[in-house]
Amino acid sequence: MVRTRSPLVLLGVLALIVLACGGAAAPTSAPATAPAATAAATARATAAATAATPAGQLDAETIAKAKAEGKLVFYTSLNEDDAKYVVGKFEAANPGIKVTLNRKSSEKITSQFITEAKAGKIIADVLETGGLDIAKPIKEGLVAEFRPPAAAAFPDSLKDPKGLWTAARLGIETIAWNTSQVKAADAPKSFEDLADPKWKGKILIESTDVEVMLALAKVKWKGDDAKVRDYFTKLAANQLQPSAGHTETLDLLIAGQRAVFWGAHGHTTEQKAKAGAPVDYMRTEGVLTVDGAVLAKGAPNPNAAKVFINWYVSEGGQRAILDRKRVPARPGIADASLLPKTIYVSGPEGLADFDKYQKLWKEILGF
Amino acid sequence: MTGSPAVAAPRTRRLPRLDSAILVPLGAALLLLYLVAFPLAMLILGSVSVQGEPTKGLTLGNYAETYSDPTTYRLLANSVLYAFGSSLLALTLGTGLAWIVERTNTPARRAFFALSLVPLIVPGVVSTIAWIFLLSGQIGVVNRVLMTLFGLDTAPFDVFSLGGMMWAEGLHLSPLVFLFMSAAFKSMDPSLEESALTSGSGTWRTLRRVTLPILLPGFASATLIMFVRGLESFEVPRLIGVPARVPVFTSTIYDQLHEYPADYGGAGALAVGLLAISAIGVWLYQRLTRRAERYATVTGKAFRPRVLDLGRWRYAALAILLVYFLLIIGLPFGILLFASFIPFYIPSLDMLSKLTLDNYRFALEHPSVRDGVRNSLLLGTTAATVTMALTAVIAWITTKTKIRGRGTLDFLAFVPIAIPGLILGVSFILQYLSPAFRFLPIYGTLWILVIAYTTKYLPYGMRTNSSAMLQIHRELEEASAVSGASWWMMFRRITLPLLRPALVAGWLYIFIVSVRELSASVLLVTSESTVLAIVIFDLFESGKSNAVAALSVMLIITLILVVLAVQRITGRFGIKE
Numbered sequence: 001m002v003r004t005r006s007p008l009v010l011l012g013v014l015a016l017i018v019l020a021c022g023g024a025a026a027p028t029s030a031p032a033t034a035p036a037a038t039a040a041a042t043a044r045a046t047a048a049a050t051a052a053t054p055a056g057q058l059d060a061e062t063i064a065k066a067k068a069e070g071k072l073v074f075y076t077s078l079n080e081d082d083a084k085y086v087v088g089k090f091e092a093a094n095p096g097i098k099v100t101l102n103r104k105s106s107e108k109i110t111s112q113f114i115t116e117a118k119a120g121k122i123i124a125d126v127l128e129t130g131g132l133d134i135a136k137p138i139k140e141g142l143v144a145e146f147r148p149p150a151a152a153a154f155p156d157s158l159k160d161p162k163g164l165w166t167a168a169r170l171g172i173e174t175i176a177w178n179t180s181q182v183k184a185a186d187a188p189k190s191f192e193d194l195a196d197p198k199w200k201g202k203i204l205i206e207s208t209d210v211e212v213m214l215a216l217a218k219v220k221w222k223g224d225d226a227k228v229r230d231y232f233t234k235l236a237a238n239q240l241q242p243s244a245g246h247t248e249t250l251d252l253l254i255a256g257q258r259a260v261f262w263g264a265h266g267h268t269t270e271q272k273a274k275a276g277a278p279v280d281y282m283r284t285e286g287v288l289t290v291d292g293a294v295l296a297k298g299a300p301n302p303n304a305a306k307v308f309i310n311w312y313v314s315e316g317g318q319r320a321i322l323d324r325k326r327v328p329a330r331p332g333i334a335d336a337s338l339l340p341k342t343i344y345v346s347g348p349e350g351l352a353d354f355d356k357y358q359k360l361w362k363e364i365l366g367f
Numbered sequence: 368m369t370g371s372p373a374v375a376a377p378r379t380r381r382l383p384r385l386d387s388a389i390l391v392p393l394g395a396a397l398l399l400l401y402l403v404a405f406p407l408a409m410l411i412l413g414s415v416s417v418q419g420e421p422t423k424g425l426t427l428g429n430y431a432e433t434y435s436d437p438t439t440y441r442l443l444a445n446s447v448l449y450a451f452g453s454s455l456l457a458l459t460l461g462t463g464l465a466w467i468v469e470r471t472n473t474p475a476r477r478a479f480f481a482l483s484l485v486p487l488i489v490p491g492v493v494s495t496i497a498w499i500f501l502l503s504g505q506i507g508v509v510n511r512v513l514m515t516l517f518g519l520d521t522a523p524f525d526v527f528s529l530g531g532m533m534w535a536e537g538l539h540l541s542p543l544v545f546l547f548m549s550a551a552f553k554s555m556d557p558s559l560e561e562s563a564l565t566s567g568s569g570t571w572r573t574l575r576r577v578t579l580p581i582l583l584p585g586f587a588s589a590t591l592i593m594f595v596r597g598l599e600s601f602e603v604p605r606l607i608g609v610p611a612r613v614p615v616f617t618s619t620i621y622d623q624l625h626e627y628p629a630d631y632g633g634a635g636a637l638a639v640g641l642l643a644i645s646a647i648g649v650w651l652y653q654r655l656t657r658r659a660e661r662y663a664t665v666t667g668k669a670f671r672p673r674v675l676d677l678g679r680w681r682y683a684a685l686a687i688l689l690v691y692f693l694l695i696i697g698l699p700f701g702i703l704l705f706a707s708f709i710p711f712y713i714p715s716l717d718m719l720s721k722l723t724l725d726n727y728r729f730a731l732e733h734p735s736v737r738d739g740v741r742n743s744l745l746l747g748t749t750a751a752t753v754t755m756a757l758t759a760v761i762a763w764i765t766t767k768t769k770i771r772g773r774g775t776l777d778f779l780a781f782v783p784i785a786i787p788g789l790i791l792g793v794s795f796i797l798q799y800l801s802p803a804f805r806f807l808p809i810y811g812t813l814w815i816l817v818i819a820y821t822t823k824y825l826p827y828g829m830r831t832n833s834s835a836m837l838q839i840h841r842e843l844e845e846a847s848a849v850s851g852a853s854w855w856m857m858f859r860r861i862t863l864p865l866l867r868p869a870l871v872a873g874w875l876y877i878f879i880v881s882v883r884e885l886s887a888s889v890l891l892v893t894s895e896s897t898v899l900a901i902v903i904f905d906l907f908e909s910g911k912s913n914a915v916a917a918l919s920v921m922l923i924i925t926l927i928l929v930v931l932a933v934q935r936i937t938g939r940f941g942i943k944e
Binding site: 079080081082083100101102103104105107108111112115116118119120121123207208241242243244245247248250251252254255256257258268271272275276277278358366367 | 800
């Protein structure tokens with residue numbers, strides 16, 4: 001199985017370069033045609049990380065203590081089926097460590113994590129969820145430093161320089177369209193395309209998708225707010241139909257309520273398309289949201305938690321994510337056919353500017 | 368015979384009597400206080416704290432910011448208009464249906480009792496989307512059919528409007544009015560109407576002067592709940608209000624709770640406003656029903672509500688029932704049924720070539736669905752029973768005694784209706800994880816959900832019970848006290864049986880909405896203690912909307928079976944025709 005994926009490895013390496021260059025820490029978007037030198041360097045780094053497997057492992061002491069703890073509590077925003085699948089793979093790979101799962105939508109699981117800590121009791125050992133949500137417990141000082149050895153080769157946009165979070169999976173947010181209403185040739189190729197008046201009255205938008213605006217502003221337009229303002233003003237002139245919830249909006253798109261959906265999730269769109277629904281999404285450009293894993297400060301089972309996180313970001317854990325048709329963060333593993341060519345990464349550090357762009361969003365779009 | 372008017376002062380001095388007359392009501396009042404005090408304190412404290420967190424300092428800024436902002440008043444105006452429109456629709460439909468089903472000899476009316484509860488069980492998100500699929504200007508099936516039939520150029524309905532919101536919400540609420548009002552109709556003495564009719568008063572006059580005034584407590588209860596429910600409703604403002612660009616109170620509270628950082632302070636200040644409106648409502652209700660004797664139709668005299676013979680009009684009533692059920696329940700159910708047999712929804716008959724049982728297979732084989740169903744049934748039954756029992760005693764205190772503070776008690780029991788579910792969830796975590804409550808290790812178990820649901824549904828139990836309690840005349844209790852029964856014996860043997868229609872109605876309602884409860888549970892369940900509503904929400908969020916449609920269809924069928932069973936069981940004791 002591993003042998004047959006060489007084209008994927010190549011594409012994955014390309015994706016890695018884009019990620020490395022596109023990180024919000026170094027806010028430059030890079031097209032897929034990155035300099036060859038960088039590509040080679042990154043490829044070497046990846047190869048080194050995968051070849052020297054002992055380097056990606058935790059020390060024997062931690063593993064022994066983890067075995068003694070024998071359990072851990074995992075809070076995640078993965079949906080139930082996927083989370084159970086991942087936990088099953090972990091338990092199979094690490095006999096003797098039992099995982100208790102708690103899954104909820106991103107902001108809910110984060111609220112629960114924070115509220116429990118504030119009430120004075122740490123229940124979760126590991127929290128894994130959306131980047132902007134992960135930033136909240138970090139800001140509250142509820143996260144312990146941990147640099148999983150398996151993520152040593154991750155680019156800077158996929159792990160925290162202070163070692164507080166490590167990317168585990170990625171979410172694609174882009175433009176989706178109803179293929180019965182939009183011919184392939186007419187489909188949007190960039191976010192700017194939807195500013196064209198020919199899309200007037202044809203656009204659905206999830207009414208709270210500030211994160212996409214944030215990533216475009218910081219990475220695509222490198223903080224040039226005049227460009228942001230200009231784009232969103234033109235977009236708003238196209239009589240957007242706001243809608244609540246990504247799933248609900250996607251269902252409306254499929255049913256034909258409007259022709260395109262600004263800010264659609266690649267993962268669910270692909271799922272529906274596989275089931276035969278008339279939808280597709282833009283592969284030329286997209287925002288990548290980062291879901292990070294963190295170790296809870298004061299975790300009841302810190303060593304088991306470390307073993308879990310390290311496994312999760314290692315090849316084994318990331319393949320489990322891939323098996324569920326999701327996008328693993330570990331470079332070189334993601335199914336490249338799902339990833340847009342040019343990507344703008346939105347990580348936890350975006351929280352600092354969230355408020356500003358939320359105000360701009362409300363001001364220009366009016367919802 | 369010198370009947371003692373005060374039930375709490377028995378004539379003989381046997382201890383157990385004194386005990387139960389004081390201990391049970393006192394215990395119930397304390398329990399109520401326990402359930403409500405912490406969440407209420409949390410809400411108020413949060414609303415005067417910086418960012419909703421007392422540790423960050425106290426402030427009145429949240430109120431200043433919220434109530435000096437003109438948008439708040441625009442929201443309030445939208446909310447009130449929306450709540451008013453949807454409650455008017457719900458009250459009209461619910462009361463009319465209840466009257467036909469309970470008080471007339473319309474053929475096959477009994478079959479409609481269970482059917483009329485269908486809109487209650489369907490998850491809000493599903494029924495709202497069903498209405499969008501029916502009435503959207505672009506894809507609405509009803510619009511398309513009407514446009515083809517009548518050659519119209521534009522769609523006659525636009526669901527994305529204030530009217531569309533009122534319609535979807537009003538229909539969603541109408542079963543609650545139906546339950547309330549059918550209980551009120553059941554406890555009504557038709558001899559009053561008959562005497563009015565025989566003494567020459569016309570039908571309308573009788574209705575206006577006799578029937579409606581007698582129904583006042585039930586109707587006022589329903590109106591109160593309806594209005595506040597309309598103010599705090601969530602799915603319709605989110606799914607229809609957002610595209611219609613009609614923001615209301617609750618969609619704003621929701622936004623504030625989901626911002627970065629969550630603005631518990633601002634949300635708290637808005638929720639306290641909602642609480643103030645509710646308080647006015649409760650106060651009005653108390654004033655309106657102050658003279659309890661006026662509504663006491665259940666007296667010591669032989670009492671048998673009889674049905675009204677509509678003559679030939681009964682077929683007209685049947686026609687109304689049929690139209691109602693075809694349009695209001697049949698249409699969205701039809702969409703749901705269609706969606707449950709196809710992989711994804713498109714309003715086209717071409718989809719008939721894609722019919723599949725996959726959604727049902729998926730739903731039935733999903734392990735969490737089984738756990739969720741088991742837990743939800745267990746929780747629904749427990750919460751409904753506990754809430755109805757507790758509020759029956761509280762309602763007795765507020766309507767049958769003159770104890771000082773009974774008005775406060777009535778208000779306290781209504782408070783949870785104004786606390787957003789999410790804030791309730793947060794306050795439960797803070798309460799049961801705090802060192803002071805560690806002796807009750809219920810966090811992460813189903814018990815915390817029992818407590819949460821009981822708290823959340825106190826208002827519904829309280830309103831059904833207290834309006835029904837007003838209909839029971841004091842002379843029955845006095846008679847039992849005179850004949851030497853203890854308070855407990857009186858309550859158990861006289862009051863509760865007379866309350867039965869209200870108890871059944873309230874129980875069914877709480878049972879059904881507990882199974883659907885989402886906002887408070889979402890922070891309190893773990894994967895081990897998951898409930899059905901959470902499983903459905905999870906499936907929905909991960910894009911399995913058609914599997915959710917299949918689950919909803921199965922839920923509706925289960926609900927109808929449960930209601931029929933409850934009807935059979937309680938029918939044995941119920942009112943004969």
